Amino acid sequence: MDLLKIKDYASSIDAQLVLIDQSRSGNDPNKKTVLVYGHLDVQPAAKEGPVIAWIHAISVLQKKKVPIPVNLKFVFECMEESGSQGLEPALQHHKDSFLTNVDMTCISDNYWLGKNKPCLTYGLRGLCYYFVEISCAKQDLHSGTYGGSVPEAMNDMVWILSQLIEKDGTIKIPHIYGTVAPLTEEEKKTYEDIDFCLETYQNDIAAHGLLKPTKAEILMNRWRFPSLSIHGIEGAFSGSGAKTVIPSKVIGKFSIRLVPNMTPEVVDKLVLDYLNDLWAKRGSPNHFHPFAGHSGMPWLADYKDENFRAGARAMKRVFGVDPDYTREGGSIPITLAFQVIAIRNMYIDFFCRKHFVVSFFQELTGRSVMLLPIGACDDMAHSQNEKLDRSNYIKGTKTLAAYLLELAG
Amino acid sequence: MDLLKIKDYASSIDAQLVLIDQSRSGNDPNKKTVLVYGHLDVQPAAKEGPVIAWIHAISVLQKKKVPIPVNLKFVFECMEESGSQGLEPALQHHKDSFLTNVDMTCISDNYWLGKNKPCLTYGLRGLCYYFVEISCAKQDLHSGTYGGSVPEAMNDMVWILSQLIEKDGTIKIPHIYGTVAPLTEEEKKTYEDIDFCLETYQNDIAAHGLLKPTKAEILMNRWRFPSLSIHGIEGAFSGSGAKTVIPSKVIGKFSIRLVPNMTPEVVDKLVLDYLNDLWAKRGSPNHFHPFAGHSGMPWLADYKDENFRAGARAMKRVFGVDPDYTREGGSIPITLAFQVIAIRNMYIDFFCRKHFVVSFFQELTGRSVMLLPIGACDDMAHSQNEKLDRSNYIKGTKTLAAYLLELAG
Numbered sequence: 099m100d101l102l103k104i105k106d107y108a109s110s111i112d113a114q115l116v117l118i119d120q121s122r123s124g125n126d127p128n129k130k131t132v133l134v135y136g137h138l139d140v141q142p143a144a145k146e147g148p149v150i151a152w153i154h155a156i157s158v159l160q161k162k163k164v165p166i167p168v169n170l171k172f173v174f175e176c177m178e179e180s181g182s183q184g185l186e187p188a189l190q191h192h193k194d195s196f197l198t199n200v201d202m203t204c205i206s207d208n209y210w211l212g213k214n215k216p217c218l219t220y221g222l223r224g225l226c227y228y229f230v231e232i233s234c235a236k237q238d239l240h241s242g243t244y245g246g247s248v249p250e251a252m253n254d255m256v257w258i259l260s261q262l263i264e265k266d267g268t269i270k271i272p273h274i275y276g277t278v279a280p281l282t283e284e285e286k287k288t289y290e291d292i293d294f295c296l297e298t299y300q301n302d303i304a305a306h307g308l309l310k311p312t313k314a315e316i317l318m319n320r321w322r323f324p325s326l327s328i329h330g331i332e333g334a335f336s337g338s339g340a341k342t343v344i345p346s347k348v349i350g351k352f353s354i355r356l357v358p359n360m361t362p363e364v365v366d367k368l369v370l371d372y373l374n375d376l377w378a379k380r381g382s383p384n385h386f387h388p389f390a391g392h393s394g395m396p397w398l399a400d401y402k403d404e405n406f407r408a409g410a411r412a413m414k415r416v417f418g419v420d421p422d423y424t425r426e427g428g429s430i431p432i433t434l435a436f437q438v439i440a441i442r443n444m445y446i447d448f449f450c451r452k453h454f455v456v457s458f459f460q461e462l463t464g465r466s467v468m469l470l471p472i473g474a475c476d477d478m479a480h481s482q483n484e485k486l487d488r489s490n491y492i493k494g495t496k497t498l499a500a501y502l503l504e505l506a507g
Numbered sequence: 508m509d510l511l512k513i514k515d516y517a518s519s520i521d522a523q524l525v526l527i528d529q530s531r532s533g534n535d536p537n538k539k540t541v542l543v544y545g546h547l548d549v550q551p552a553a554k555e556g557p558v559i560a561w562i563h564a565i566s567v568l569q570k571k572k573v574p575i576p577v578n579l580k581f582v583f584e585c586m587e588e589s590g591s592q593g594l595e596p597a598l599q600h601h602k603d604s605f606l607t608n609v610d611m612t613c614i615s616d617n618y619w620l621g622k623n624k625p626c627l628t629y630g631l632r633g634l635c636y637y638f639v640e641i642s643c644a645k646q647d648l649h650s651g652t653y654g655g656s657v658p659e660a661m662n663d664m665v666w667i668l669s670q671l672i673e674k675d676g677t678i679k680i681p682h683i684y685g686t687v688a689p690l691t692e693e694e695k696k697t698y699e700d701i702d703f704c705l706e707t708y709q710n711d712i713a714a715h716g717l718l719k720p721t722k723a724e725i726l727m728n729r730w731r732f733p734s735l736s737i738h739g740i741e742g743a744f745s746g747s748g749a750k751t752v753i754p755s756k757v758i759g760k761f762s763i764r765l766v767p768n769m770t771p772e773v774v775d776k777l778v779l780d781y782l783n784d785l786w787a788k789r790g791s792p793n794h795f796h797p798f799a800g801h802s803g804m805p806w807l808a809d810y811k812d813e814n815f816r817a818g819a820r821a822m823k824r825v826f827g828v829d830p831d832y833t834r835e836g837g838s839i840p841i842t843l844a845f846q847v848i849a850i851r852n853m854y855i856d857f858f859c860r861k862h863f864v865v866s867f868f869q870e871l872t873g874r875s876v877m878l879l880p881i882g883a884c885d886d887m888a889h890s891q892n893e894k895l896d897r898s899n900y901i902k903g904t905k906t907l908a909a910y911l912l913e914l915a916g
Contacts, residue, residue, distance in 0.1 A: 174745055176907055235712040237712065241734070241738070242764060244729075245726075247719075252738070253737060254739060257674075260669035265658070265662070267655060306794055307643075307658050307791070307792025309656060320654075325654035326653030328665060328743075329650070329752055330744030330750075330752075332747060334737075335738040336739050345739065351649060355651060381674070384718025385715055386717045428654070476831040
């Protein structure tokens with residue numbers, strides 16, 4: 099670490115942050131300034147990772163006496179695995195000092211789409227979460243005594259939830275597809291060339307079927323079209339075995355993944371209007387209260403900008419192939435990670451976290467943010483036997499060094 | 508207790524039972540033999556109850572030197588609040604000894620329909636419980652990564668469950684109403700005279716509406732028509748807050764209350780055929796497994812037999828009015844009792860227990876069983892401030908004594 103000088107790591111607001119200016123090159127106004135984000139906390143302990151790869155990349159360039167052609171700034175966070183608590187105020191604090199003059203940001207914290215071909219990630223879907231509350235009485239009722247007497251909340255609930263999606267996954271909310279950016283023939287073609295095996299994808303999760311038959315359609319459904327998932331019902335009987343309760347108050351939960359050009363404001367209105375229309379059509383005497391929960395905008399970068407072009411040239415240098423340009427449907431491509439979190443009863447949406455970091459850097463710097471993953475899709479993030487293949491690590495380190503060189507190219 | 512001799516209370520199989528033959532009158536072959544069932548265990552402690560009322564009734568008759576004109580046998584159980592564990596083998600053990608020659612059984616363990624008018628109970632609905640298992644993958648999935656790719660189990664589930672009942676509570680399973688005993692004009696009239704306030708019934712549970720507008724229709728819906736209730740979904744997200752899971756395997760649960768002449772065998776076939784037909788119509792690639800859980804036959808006594816006629820005359824003597832003839836939709840008219848059990852995580856259906864006891868005595872003795880309640884509908888069985896009004900206790904005790912006298916009439 100002697101090659102780097104820790105510039106600012108003191109005030110209480112920075113307790114979880116390490117902000118580093120590359121010391122040797124200083125802040126040369128004739129060079130571009132690249133911001134690198136990474137996080138130092140792990141879950142569970144991983145000895146190597148993209149942050150160390152950055153350090154190695156710089157170390158190698160220095161040993162080989164290759165001048166680093168850009169100004170480098172690092173933001174290393176220590177609370178990423180705890181929801182990036184404190185990151186926003188800490189970075190806001192440095193908005194006009196450390197974060198000024200940043201030309202581009204690189205975040206190496208996601209994964210390749212597959213196991214063989216490198217990729218650059220330029221998009222994440224957004225999210226709108228919804229709650230539908232229906233109540234029929236002040237307390238749970240016994241189905242023997244009240245079955246046949248009372249319009250049951252669960253009966254209304256399953257009907258409402260059954261009106262959200264077609265069998266093929268099409269969202270039934272009127273006008274929702276009108277908010278989605280039109281698909282051009284040019285964009286459509288990009289999905290056909292991506293290295294992605296539909297069969298492996300399906301087999302990995304032992305899914306009994308997929309909603310679309312072709313690779314391009316599935317990638318588009320994951321990345322550039324919205325999807326609606328019904329997550330569950332709070333307040334109904336959810337244990338094992340049999341219980342003859344009539345639940346008095348149930349809360350249905352579903353969410354929609356947003357893509358450009360959808361915004362939570364517009365989607366909220368479409369969804370809540372539709373739910374209220376359905377309820378009017380239902381004509382139930384029960385109490386009905388639909389409401390929107392948290393939301394996040396989709397993120398989409400221009401993968402033809404100089405940041406991405408440099409990343410692509412670096413990958414071509416190291417791997418000998420042009421990278422694929424990928425998006426992510428949410429945040430974490432490894433579902434196991436999600437499950438670990440679920441087990442810990444931390445119902446945090448990974449999406450929100452990574453999405454937050456990406457959008458936040460883009461907003462604070464006003465410049466391009468690129469996701470440059472070096473790990474493969476089977477690294478089992480946060481799960482048992484988490485790993486980073488040696489070849490990925492070495493080539494990844496080379497890629498990061500090459501990226502810095504290419505940025506000046 | 509010196510007026511009664513404990514005859515048989517020894518063997519291990521009887522550990523939870525107290526079987527008593529009335530000692531003074533012996534087993535007079537010229538008298539009818541009446542079996543009385545009650546339970547001694549409580550939840551929580553209640554100092555007085557129907558069992559003590561029986562003892563008092565006999566004590567008073569003896570003090571007044573009124574000969575008891577029947578042979579009396581008592582079965583006092585001590586495990587009723589724990590699911591009547593051991594009752595069946597213990598009674599089977601005494602089927603050909605203690606339980607022979609029983610002419611009728613009286614059970615005083617339920618409640619009046621209201622607070623003012625006494626009733627005799629001659630029917631209980633039965634039950635069939637169903638599970639619908641749908642799975643889409645081997646593990647829960649993240650809706651960001653897989654939303655839009657996979658036909659989700661919850662989407663199929665809410666659709667299947669939405670096909671079970673109409674908005675007005677009508678069961679959509681074909682031919683199910685064909686299994687229900689036809690309603691005669693004579694029977695229909697009986698519901699109109701029953702002392703039952705629809706408004707109080709609705710207000711007690713703060714229901715936002717009822718499925719039928721008239722007293723007679725609601726009573727019929729509770730007692731003599733089947734009802735279907737959706738209880739919940741196992742495997743989906745049921746906690747509070749937001750979680751963006753795609754549940755991989757979900758189990759929907761619903762039950763149908765049975766009435767004469769429905770039988771679990773016939774109902775199971777209709778329900779499972781319908782579910783399989785729905786699934787074929789759905790055409791989903793997911794795995795589908797519907798199956799029947801526990802079931803119980805409906806119970807219906809002839810309320811014009813000599814057992815009920817004696818009970819009715821006794822009530823007329825004490826209260827000055829003819830009793831109402833009631834049924835119960837399940838077992839326990841006080842829903843709070845159900846909730847106490849739910850809190851304790853004992854998912855026992857009260858119905859099954861009481862139903863079990865009633866049917867069991869009927870089967871073992873081959874003779875009439877009558878439910879003669881002495882408590883009012885607001886006694887809050889098993890709940891906070893459980894009570895038995897003094898007037899109900901005194902008049903109830905008189906009714907039991909009068910019943911014994913009337914049996915010989």
